[in-house]
Amino acid sequence: MxxxxxxxxxxxxxxxxxxxxxxxxxxxxxxxxxxxxxxxxxxxxxxxxxxxxxxxxxxxxxxxxxxxxxxxxxxxxxxxxxxxxxxxGLTQDWPVVIVGIGNLGAALANYGGFASRGFRVAALIDADPAMAGKPVAGIAVQHTDELEHIIESNGVSIGVIATPAGAAQQVCDRLVAAGVTSILNFAPTVLTVPDGVDVRKVDLSIELQILAFHEQRKAGEEGGAEAGHEAGHESAPPAEVTRAAAAAADRKGPDGDVPAVMPA
Amino acid sequence: MxxxxxxxxxxxxxxxxxxxxxxxxxxxxxxxxxxxxxxxxxxxxxxxxxxxxxxxxxxxxxxxxxxxxxxxxxxxxxxxxxxxxxxxGLTQDWPVVIVGIGNLGAALANYGGFASRGFRVAALIDADPAMAGKPVAGIAVQHTDELEHIIESNGVSIGVIATPAGAAQQVCDRLVAAGVTSILNFAPTVLTVPDGVDVRKVDLSIELQILAFHEQRKAGEEGGAEAGHEAGHESAPPAEVTRAAAAAADRKGPDGDVPAVMPA
DNA sequence: CTATCTTTGTGCACGCGTTCACAAAGGCAT
DNA sequence: ATGCCTTTGTGAACGCGTGCACAAAGATAG
Missing domain, CATH: 1.10.10.10 (Winged helix-like DNA-binding domain superfamily/Winged helix DNA-binding domain)
Known part of the structure; x- marks a missing residue:
């Protein structure tokens, strides 16, 4: 997973x-x-x-x-x-930092399940200077410049990344360099980390796509003719491929995937 | 999973x-x-x-x-x-409803990954009457009363639950009764559904706890003495259990787990 | 103290998923 | 046209995870 x-x-x-x-x-x-x-x-x-x-x-x-x-x-x-x-390991308190305080970051900061299970939000960090000082879930957001300082002085070993996909790897590198050894990643990117660092990924889009797959199966089975099975495997490539290419072309950003969060 | x-x-x-x-x-x-x-x-x-x-x-x-x-x-x-x-099954458009428009629900509504992958947010639904009509991510929030109507008229087969844990099962039942056959559940509860309905669960708290487990291992291994291994298995129950009971007692709500979202 | 009844703990078999390693297939250069 | 080189597609082995089914353990009643 x-x-x-x-x-x-x-x-x-x-x-x-x-x-x-x-x-x-x-x-x-x-x-x-x-x-x-x-x-x-x-x-x-x-x-x-x-x-x-x-x-x-x-x-x-x-x-x-x-x-x-x-x-x-x-x-x-x-x-x-x-x-x-x-x-x-929940008998001890784990200080956690959340990086990227957009919609999702804010939701995470407000998530009650943290505090009640041995986790403590040590800091909220965002790259937007305008966010600095703003309180979210009762905690003042701090600027990315403070990242290393915060991690070292609080002994943080778990970091949560809720930034756009483009910023995730960079944030990840800084977290790791500062001493974080466990990362929960919400950005839709594959993170590269050195040995000894754990990464777990949560991807809303992937979960939905898996559901869509099963949903399609259900629809296909009920409809007598197994649309999209044997015959479907050999669908006409020429015109269809063009269609796919077009769909890819008019996609939103050049970012590939919009982040799971809009960092203000 | x-x-x-x-x-x-x-x-x-x-x-x-x-x-x-x-x-x-x-x-x-x-x-x-x-x-x-x-x-x-x-x-x-x-x-x-x-x-x-x-x-x-x-x-x-x-x-x-x-x-x-x-x-x-x-x-x-x-x-x-x-x-x-x-x-x-992404060559077709899947209408999706999101129930529970708190922090997380709003984050999901704003999530760009939906639209770019064949998913379309058909409606945002919340139980709070004060939320009704308010625009979130450009879509007006509708009241729970409309749930069945929305699902049937839009042919929605995929639902996202971002409500508090206490409301999740009830919402789930209504979604299923109205025709939804795939559910993505963010509430920290085990949902019971009839055969033929798929449920996928995303739980932030669980992911963090798994990270904490590995983090503890790392800390234990490096520190020469394997604190919490052989010897740890037989930790003193009496006083410790009391401690655990106390911890459980002063826990937040009687809800067991605070939802991944605060529905306004 | 003995018999009965409940529930744990686990040996075992089976199936899915992963990985290796290689033969088959096709492009490309000569 | 021929041979080489790259890369796919897959047969086979292995290991993990799951579930069955039962023996061992302990509580409880008489």
């Missing part, structure tokens, strides 16, 4: 499988909800249903963390919340 | 593997960039580098679409752009 990810042996050092790590936050969310309702214990079956996964998978996932359940009873909610939090 | 996804035989009807479908948008983006620079052909090696994947993987992916390359030369950029677009 994390495209442009630093290549890594998938299964890290000798620990928890990547797929399991990706589900731990899911379990944690479900468990937190139970905790708030003061539910003392859950069975793997119940918790799996709440998290939307298979119960066998959940049990196997938990087995990587240790034997935290009680046979015949289930799992202690509070205990499990703590164990997963600790495994994910 | 799409948690809460309608369970499906993974490999759909006899076609392209799911993993390949997920990468097609990536290739498409890289190809579009090349197209704009008027590059006539690319080798699998070059394109793979641009998309941030392995070249063998890319070739295998393309092989599912057909034999569109020329040995010794590479792939025709324009032709490939068209073929992938068609395969993804």
């Amino acid at each position: 994390a495209t442009g990810r630093t290549h890594r042996p998938a299964t890290r050092s000798r620990g928890i499988p990547e797929a399991t790590v990706a589900r731990l936050p899911l379990y944690l969310r479900a468990l937190t909800a139970l905790s708030e309702r003061s539910v003392p214990t859950v069975s793997s079956e119940e918790l799996a249903a709440a998290a939307g996964v298979n119960s066998a998978k959940l049990r196997k996932d938990f087995s990587y963390l240790g034997s935290y359940g009680t046979r015949g009873v289930g799992y202690d909610v509070e205990y499990l919340v703590y164990q997963i939090s600790r495994e994910l | 799409a948690t809460g996804r309608t369970h499906r035989p993974a490999t759909r009807s006899r076609g392209i593997p799911e993993a390949t479908v997920a990468r097609l948008p990536l290739y498409l983006r890289a190809l579009t960039a090349l197209s704009e620079r008027s590059v006539p052909t690319v080798s699998s090696e070059e394109l793979a580098a641009a998309a941030g994947v392995n070249s063998a993987k890319l070739r295998k992916d393309f092989s599912y679409l057909g034999s569109y390359g020329t040995r010794g030369v590479g792939y025709d950029v324009e032709y490939l752009v068209y073929q992938i677009s068609r395969e993804l």
Whole structure:
């Protein structure tokens, strides 16, 4: 998923499988909800249903963390919340910087899920001098010039990029040079980073395109004649290609893709 | 990845593997960039580098679409752009509704990547009557009451949910009842949908937590003593659990997780 | 203390996805 | 026309992830 990810042996050092790590936050969310309702214990079956996964998978996932359940009873909610939090590294506070305070950057700054999960927005950074000093989500936006200073003095190791695609790599380079080793990238670009730096990518456009693919399939199947299957594979190239070229030509900017954000 | 996804035989009807479908948008983006620079052909090696994947993987992916390359030369950029677009269903226009026009909803509405890729924002919908009529990204926000009407009259089959977690399932039910069969969910909840409906989930909090996990690993490894490994697995439960319980107690809302958006 | 019943933890098999490595294919120079 | 050189397309091996099914473990009732 994390495209442009630093290549890594998938299964890290000798620990928890990547797929399991990706589900731990899911379990944690479900468990937190139970905790708030003061539910003392859950069975793997119940918790799996709440998290939307298979119960066998959940049990196997938990087995990587240790034997935290009680046979015949289930799992202690509070205990499990703590164990997963600790495994994910959420018992400490992670200062995070958000670069690119446009629509998306502002949405991220206001996102409550950060503070409640061990993350703290250390700074909001934007390249537009006019933004400097403006408060967003209660925090004054700072200019890009301050980037290195902010990161070093706050010990920031996680950065969020919400800039236009064109600025992303440059911002990324500066973040890495300043000491950031984990990046969450919302810009529609493949980032190049040195070894040891993790990049995860979130791309709205890609998600929608995947949905469109399935949607098209559904429409094609229902309509008796399988429009766009066997026959479709060999569609007439000449005129069609011209059409595609034209579509590409009158596309918006020369930027390839408009950023996920408009940095004021 | 799409948690809460309608369970499906993974490999759909006899076609392209799911993993390949997920990468097609990536290739498409890289190809579009090349197209704009008027590059006539690319080798699998070059394109793979641009998309941030392995070249063998890319070739295998393309092989599912057909034999569109020329040995010794590479792939025709324009032709490939068209073929992938068609395969993804982007040669037609998909009307999309966005429900929940808070910070995130507004960011999505302004997202340029939609229009340039075959998606059209048909309507912006919010539950707050005060929002009705207000223009966001050049489109007047409509009230939730209009939801069914909008979907049916526009033939919308793709919906985006950017509401608070508490409202997500209800909105989802209404969307599905009105005819939507694909949903992109930004709310931090597991959505339950009938068979035949696709749900994809994007969760900022989860991505950050995965980064935090790796970040913690890095920090632990460098510090000689493997803090949080063998010994860590057996951390003292008593006092610690209390601590976790306390942390859970003073958490923000009873909502479990603050939404990815503040719907005005 | 014993029997029963529930639920965990996991051995095992299967299938998807990834990667290697190479034969086939085609362009291009001579 | 012929041979060389580049690049595709894919057969095959491997590894990870998933899900089944069950034995072990423990709680609970009598």
